[in-house]
Amino acid sequence: MAKAIMLQGTSSHVGKSIVTTALCRIFFQDGYGVVPFKAQNMALNSYVTKTGGEMGRAQVAQAEAAGLAPSVEMNPVLLKPTGNSCSQVIVMGRPVGTMSAQEYHNGYSMRALTTIKECLHNLQQRYDVIVVEGAGSPAEVNLKANDIVNMRVAKMVPAPVLLVADIDRGGALASVVGTLELLDPDERELVKGIVINKFRGDIKLLEPALQFLEQKTGKPVVGVIPYMERMGIDDEDSVSLDDKQDSGSREIEIAVMRLPKISNFTDFDALAAEEDVTVRYVRQGEMIGQPDLIILPGSKNTIEDLLYLQQHGYDKAIAGLAKTGTPVVGICGGYQMLGREIQDPEHTESDRDRIEGIGLLDTITIFAAEKITHQVTANVTNQGFLGLNYNEKGLTGYEIHMGRTQFLTPVQPAFEITGRSGQPAASPDGVVRKDGLVMGTYIHGIFDNNRYRRAVIDALRVRKGLNPLTVFRDVQAEKEESYNQLANIVRKSLNMDLIYQILGDQ
Missing domain, CATH: 3.40.50.300 (P-loop containing nucleotide triphosphate hydrolases)
Known part of the structure; x- marks a missing residue:
C-alpha cells in the first residue's frame, strides 16, 4: 500500500x-x-x-x-x-x-x-x-x-x-x-x-x-x-501566460494571439525556447505589429474567441497582414477560425447557429456533439507551407476537437495522419493554401517535433534573407x-x- x-x-x-x-x-x-x-x-x-x-x-x-x-x-x-x-x-x-x-x-x-x-x-x-x-x-x-x-x-x-x-x-x-x-x-x-x-x-x-x-x-x-x-516545464493554465515575457529582440518574431479562451498554449513553448525566436503573446488592445509569423492557437470556445477577434478588429488585421505576405498558422480552433464559416447546429459551443470566419482558407467547420481525442503520428511530404520542400515520417502530436472541417475546393493537406491512439490510420490533416502562406492543422504539439520546428523557423529566416541554422534543440532531453x-x-x-x-x- x-x-x-x-x-x-x-x-x-x-x-x-x-x-x-x-x-x-x-x-x-x-x-x-x-x-x-x-x-x-x-x-x-x-x-x-x-x-x-x-x-x-x-x-x-x-x-x-x-x-x-x-x-x-x-x-x-x-x-x-x-x-x-x-x-x-x-x-x-x-x-x-x-x-x-x-x-x-x-x-x-x-x-x-x-x-x-x-x-x-x-x-x-x-x-x-x-x-x-x-x-x-x-x-x-x-x-x-x-x-x-x-x-x-x-x-x-x-x-x-x-x-x-x-x-x-x-x-x-x-x-x-x-x-x-x-x-x-x-x-x-x-x-x-x-x-x-x-x-x-x-x-x-x-x-x-x-x-x-x-x-x-x-x-x-x-x-x-x-x-x-x-x-x-509545462504550465497548467493561462494565468501563467502573464509570466511569459517577451524574450527580447531576436531574429525571428512570432505573434501568438492571446485569445480569452486560449487552450493548449504549450504548443508554442518549444518555439519560444529557440535562441533565434521571440514568441510574443498579443493581448487585448495590443497591436499585432509586423511579425514574421502569426499563430492563431487552440480555443475552448472557438466561436466566442472568434467574436473577440472581430470585435477588436484583429480579424481584419490578420487578413490584411496575410494579404501583404505575413504567414499565418491556425491550430485546432485557430484553424477553424481561418475558414469561411463555422456552424454550430447543435449549439455545442454557443447559441449561434453560424459565424463568419476570417476567410483565409476555403473551408467550413461544423461542430458535432462528440469530441475527437487521439494521440497521432503523422508524415509531412512537401506540404508547401513557406515553400518547404520537406519530408519527415513519424511526427507526433494529439487531437482535441469537436469540429469537423470541410473543404470547399481541392486542397493540399498539411500532414498525413498515419496513426491514431496506437491504431493505423490513413487520413489527411489540415490544409496549406496554394501560395504557401497560410496553414491550418488539428495537430497540437506539432512544433514539439524538433526537425519540423527547425525547418519552419529556417524557412522564416530565409524569407528575411538570413541563413538557416539547421541545428535543432532536443525538447524532450531539455525537459x-x-x-x-x-x-x-x-x-x-x-x-x-x-x-x-x-x-x-x-
Whole structure:
C-alpha cells in the first residue's frame, strides 16, 4: 500500500503544481515508484493520453517527472471552462456534459467521488508513493461541503498535508495563519508542515518571520523555495501566460494571439525556447505589429474567441497582414477560425447557429456533439507551407476537437495522419493554401517535433534573407534536464529528512 503526501495551497497559483512535480522527480531519483494525483483539475491546457483520454497538462508534467506515461487515473476529473460560469466536465478522460458551476458543485461533484476513490485505490496498489495535489485553497468555506479535491481527499487517502504559500505576492504569513484558522480541527491536524514558495532575497532576513510562523501555528516550516524563472516545464493554465515575457529582440518574431479562451498554449513553448525566436503573446488592445509569423492557437470556445477577434478588429488585421505576405498558422480552433464559416447546429459551443470566419482558407467547420481525442503520428511530404520542400515520417502530436472541417475546393493537406491512439490510420490533416502562406492543422504539439520546428523557423529566416541554422534543440532531453534541475533546487530548499519522516509516520 502506497504512502502519500499532499500539497495544498493558501490560494490558487501559489506553486502547488511545480512543487508536486519536484517531489515526484525527487522520489523518482531516490528509487521509489511514485505517481502524481489530482482528483479534480480546472484548466484549458489539457493533453491526450495514448488511449485517447483527456487530462490536465500539469499532471502530465508530474507523470513525466515520475518517469511514467500519463494516465487519466492521475486526474480523473477535468473541468474546462467554456464561459458564462460553465465548464465542460471530463471524467476519466471523456466528456460527460457541460454544466454550470451551480449544477456541478451542488449536483454532480459528489457523484464523481466514487470514481476518485477507485482511482486512488488502484494507484495505492501499484506504487510506493502518491504525491497528491489539491486545488485552490482548502479554506474556501462556500465550496467546502462539496469539496472533492482538498481535505476530503486528504482524509480519504489518508495523506499528511504540506501547506504552500506564495511569498512573492505578499501576505504569505497572514494567508498561512488565516487558512489554518479556517480549517476544522481534524483538518488542521492533517497539516504537518508549511512551505514558503517563490522567495527572493536574503533568507536571513526572513528567519524571524519563519520563527514567528512556527510559534503561531505550531507547524514546522519545511522549507523556503526560491523564486524560479521559467524552467521549460509545462504550465497548467493561462494565468501563467502573464509570466511569459517577451524574450527580447531576436531574429525571428512570432505573434501568438492571446485569445480569452486560449487552450493548449504549450504548443508554442518549444518555439519560444529557440535562441533565434521571440514568441510574443498579443493581448487585448495590443497591436499585432509586423511579425514574421502569426499563430492563431487552440480555443475552448472557438466561436466566442472568434467574436473577440472581430470585435477588436484583429480579424481584419490578420487578413490584411496575410494579404501583404505575413504567414499565418491556425491550430485546432485557430484553424477553424481561418475558414469561411463555422456552424454550430447543435449549439455545442454557443447559441449561434453560424459565424463568419476570417476567410483565409476555403473551408467550413461544423461542430458535432462528440469530441475527437487521439494521440497521432503523422508524415509531412512537401506540404508547401513557406515553400518547404520537406519530408519527415513519424511526427507526433494529439487531437482535441469537436469540429469537423470541410473543404470547399481541392486542397493540399498539411500532414498525413498515419496513426491514431496506437491504431493505423490513413487520413489527411489540415490544409496549406496554394501560395504557401497560410496553414491550418488539428495537430497540437506539432512544433514539439524538433526537425519540423527547425525547418519552419529556417524557412522564416530565409524569407528575411538570413541563413538557416539547421541545428535543432532536443525538447524532450531539455525537459528531462529541467525536471532534474527543479528537483535539485527543491531538494536543497526543503527539509527532505522531515518529509520522509512525515511519510514514515503513516
